[in-house]
Amino acid sequence: MYGGDEYPSNSEYYDDFAHTGDPQLDMEYERNYFSTRMPDNVKYFLINFCQAIKEGNLYDIQNMYENTFPQISDHHFDKTAWPEEQEVAAIVDNDKVFLILYKELYYRHIHARIPGGPKLEQRINSFFNYCDFFNLIISAQNPVMLELPDIWLWELVDEFVYQFQNFAQYRARLTDKSQDEIQQLCVNHSNVWSILCILNVLHSLVDISNIKKQLEAISQGVDPQTVAGDFGKLSFYKMLGYFSLVGLLRVHSLLGDYYQAIKVLEPIEIHKKSAYSHIPACQISTSYYVGFAYMMMRRYADAIRTFSDILLYIQRTKQLYSTRSYQNDQINKQAEQMYHLLAICLVLHPQCIDESIQQVLREKNYHDAMFKMQCGDLEVFKSFFVFACPRFVSPCPPAADAPMEDYVKDPMEHQLLVFMDEVRQQKDLPTTRSYLKLYTTLPLTKLASFIDPNASDDDVSKLLIRLLCFKHKMRNLVWSKGPSGLEGTFKSGSELDFYIDDDMIHIADTKVSHRYGDFFVRKILKFNDLNRKLKNINI
Amino acid sequence: MSHLVKMENGQSQTIQEMLGCIERYNPDHLKTLEAYVQDQAKNNTYDLEANLAVLKLYQFNPHMLNFDITYTILLKSLTSLPHTDFVMAKCLLLPQQMKDENVQTIIDLADILERADFTLFWQRAETIRKDLLKELLGGIEDSTLESWIKRNGWKHQGQGLVVVATQDDKIKTKNITEKIEFDNVGALMAQCL
Numbered sequence: 001m002y003g004g005d006e007y008p009s010n011s012e013y014y015d016d017f018a019h020t021g022d023p024q025l026d027m028e029y030e031r032n033y034f035s036t037r038m039p040d041n042v043k044y045f046l047i048n049f050c051q052a053i054k055e056g057n058l059y060d061i062q063n064m065y066e067n068t069f070p071q072i073s074d075h076h077f078d079k080t081a082w083p084e085e086q087e088v089a090a091i092v093d094n095d096k097v098f099l100i101l102y103k104e105l106y107y108r109h110i111h112a113r114i115p116g117g118p119k120l121e122q123r124i125n126s127f128f129n130y131c132d133f134f135n136l137i138i139s140a141q142n143p144v145m146l147e148l149p150d151i152w153l154w155e156l157v158d159e160f161v162y163q164f165q166n167f168a169q170y171r172a173r174l175t176d177k178s179q180d181e182i183q184q185l186c187v188n189h190s191n192v193w194s195i196l197c198i199l200n201v202l203h204s205l206v207d208i209s210n211i212k213k214q215l216e217a218i219s220q221g222v223d224p225q226t227v228a229g230d231f232g233k234l235s236f237y238k239m240l241g242y243f244s245l246v247g248l249l250r251v252h253s254l255l256g257d258y259y260q261a262i263k264v265l266e267p268i269e270i271h272k273k274s275a276y277s278h279i280p281a282c283q284i285s286t287s288y289y290v291g292f293a294y295m296m297m298r299r300y301a302d303a304i305r306t307f308s309d310i311l312l313y314i315q316r317t318k319q320l321y322s323t324r325s326y327q328n329d330q331i332n333k334q335a336e337q338m339y340h341l342l343a344i345c346l347v348l349h350p351q352c353i354d355e356s357i358q359q360v361l362r363e364k365n366y367h368d369a370m371f372k373m374q375c376g377d378l379e380v381f382k383s384f385f386v387f388a389c390p391r392f393v394s395p396c397p398p399a400a401d402a403p404m405e406d407y408v409k410d411p412m413e414h415q416l417l418v419f420m421d422e423v424r425q426q427k428d429l430p431t432t433r434s435y436l437k438l439y440t441t442l443p444l445t446k447l448a449s450f451i452d453p454n455a456s457d458d459d460v461s462k463l464l465i466r467l468l469c470f471k472h473k474m475r476n477l478v479w480s481k482g483p484s485g486l487e488g489t490f491k492s493g494s495e496l497d498f499y500i501d502d503d504m505i506h507i508a509d510t511k512v513s514h515r516y517g518d519f520f521v522r523k524i525l526k527f528n529d530l531n532r533k534l535k536n537i538n539i
Numbered sequence: 540m541s542h543l544v545k546m547e548n549g550q551s552q553t554i555q556e557m558l559g560c561i562e563r564y565n566p567d568h569l570k571t572l573e574a575y576v577q578d579q580a581k582n583n584t585y586d587l588e589a590n591l592a593v594l595k596l597y598q599f600n601p602h603m604l605n606f607d608i609t610y611t612i613l614l615k616s617l618t619s620l621p622h623t624d625f626v627m628a629k630c631l632l633l634p635q636q637m638k639d640e641n642v643q644t645i646i647d648l649a650d651i652l653e654r655a656d657f658t659l660f661w662q663r664a665e666t667i668r669k670d671l672l673k674e675l676l677g678g679i680e681d682s683t684l685e686s687w688i689k690r691n692g693w694k695h696q697g698q699g700l701v702v703v704a705t706q707d708d709k710i711k712t713k714n715i716t717e718k719i720e721f722d723n724v725g726a727l728m729a730q731c732l
Binding site for chain 2: 195196199200203204207255256257258259260263296297298299395396399410414415417418421422425465469472473475477490516517521524525528
């Protein structure tokens with residue numbers, strides 16, 4: 001549910017008890033305050049919440065999870081933590097399962113709302129709480145009879161990966177920590193939030209739910225229940241398995257392993273709507289990481305299709321989730337990042353896209369930046385990439401003898417370097433394309449003289465190399481069918497293609513005639529509406 | 540040659556099976572995988588997934604990093620051009636590997652190939668001058684050129700030109716026009732009645 005960057009804290013500090021300004025004293029005060037006076041509505045909420053989970057009343061759970069919990073957070077716990085475990089334990093009869101779930105929300109809230117982020121101890125405890133949860137559901141002989149709304153399961157898996165990412169960044173920043181803290185972090189707790197734990201949990205959830213077999217069964221038209229097994233039959237495990245595949249996609253992307261990122265999704269037909277695609281945030285996140293991986297693999301046509309499909313979907317369904325602000329913020333942020341990535345891809349690989357997406361690119365003024373990128377402005381490429389890329393992390397803490405520096409940005413810098421190498425290799429292509437677009441046949445010598453008026457024979461052979469590079473870079477692997485997103489055939493899907501016959505370039509351009517249909521449909525609807533209103537006016 | 544991986548329980552798995560599960564992250568298997576990489580170099584075979592798994596194990600266990608294997612993996616990935624295997628491998632490199640001189644040399648090599656991919660040229664060009672063709676192939680003799688022409692089914696056209704492929708019917712101008720079916724607007728028309 002959280003994009004993975006810093007949380008801006010602009011809103012006013014909510015103040016319903018006396019502050020001394022001293023954090024230590026304040027914490028003390030807070031504790032006394034809550035143990036004696038947990039607000040009544042918080043108490044009732046927790047009791048009801050626990051009850052609903054015990055009874056498996058999905059509708060109530062979802063309502064409390066999506067609405068009441070954020071409301072109470074805004075009201076009582078803006079920038080402060082929810083009540084401690086012990087206080088809650090006392091009012092819910094020490095319900096172990098509920099307490100684990102409560103703590104999941106408790107630490108999630110600390111990650112999202114407490115200025116300065118969670119402390120090391122809180123990060124560690126949150127990790128162990130996740131371990132408790134996964135042990136509870138994975139290590140059992142028989143499936144645990146627990147039901148939670150899908151949105152919670154998605155956000156739980158997503159948050160688990162997010163906290164890993166956040167911890168990896170925290171761990172890489174040696175500049176704001178004492179020797180003692182670094183010792184704690186890198187030696188005593190080196191297994192906390194370790195990459196192997198994360199992968200292990202996600203793989204276990206995938207395995208226990210048989211989600212891969214279930215998805216394969218669905219694509220072959222077989223009833224997935226026949227291969228689901230005792231655990232996978234239950235929606236709870238099945239959905240956790242599915243969301244874990246997306247979690248793995250994200251983890252691999254954060255490590256720069258784009259091949260595995262796409263590979264883990266193999267049983268999912270990314271380009272098709274399915275029974276699993278009812279959580280918008282999950283859909284959107286999937287497309288973001290898939291599109292990004294495609295872009296890095298120089299599969300621009302696939303990246304463009306992935307981004308424009310999901311951006312259209314967001315455009316069309318926007319009203320549906322605009323009420324839930326925390327989900328909406330995340331979706332808007334990711335959509336903006338995807339428009340940036342789409343703009344990059346369209347500069348490198350011009351092609352037709354849906355008119356309404358094109359319109360957004362126009363309205364939000366992406367065209368200026370795109371024009372600069374076409375002219376070879378590398379700084380714009382850089383800033384677009386940095387804004388839109390995932391927050392990459394290193395799977396390991398800095399080496400024990402590493403100088404006390406800030407290593408947070410290193411993984412991102414590396415991905416940026418790889419991307420910019422690619423861009424530099426293609427830097428001259430947009431100019432070449434702009435000349436080629438003007439002709440259907442063009443002699444090599446003439447093109448060479450366009451590029452440099454004093455062109456010599458040597459420049460003609462250089463031009464040949466440039467044209468070869470054009471051909472090479474525009475020939476992308478493109479997915480056409482089948483479950484694996486890695487498969488594909490080589491295509492020159494960009495709008496312009498050419499071949500060379502001795503000294504002559506023969507150019508084939510793609511011409512798109514104007515589309516009037518949408519325009520007229522909109523006008524007809526508008527007039528219809530006006531007509532109706534006019535008829536209803538009684539004078 | 541098939542490689543088997545010994546598991547903790549004493550059983551063996553093929554590399555492909557091992558890569559399909561959580562075992563792919565187990566550093567105990569690194570030695571087997573490294574031997575598999577060397578094998579690919581010797582026997583002219585290629586397994587991208589296994590090679591990326593090796594780089595990932597280095598990423599997770601920097602103290603086990605082996606530079607020679609890194610070079611082999613990077614060079615092997617270059618042989619699969621025009622696929623982008625090299626880029627995928629490059630994304631997984633550690634700072635130590637990026638600082639290595641030989642790795643940098645291979646990256647420069649890749650850069651040259653990426654800027655002007657000669658292998659692709661043969662599929663793209665239609666006719667080409669004989670002397671240019673000889674130069675592109677690395678300054679070869681006439682006799683060697685003849686054997687290349689034979690091997691690839693190219694033809695002499697006279698005047699020092701060689702026909703390598705016919706592109707005329709492959710690369711054509713595309714026209715995309717709007718098509719509106721009656722079904723698409725039926726509902727709208729009904730509404731207007």
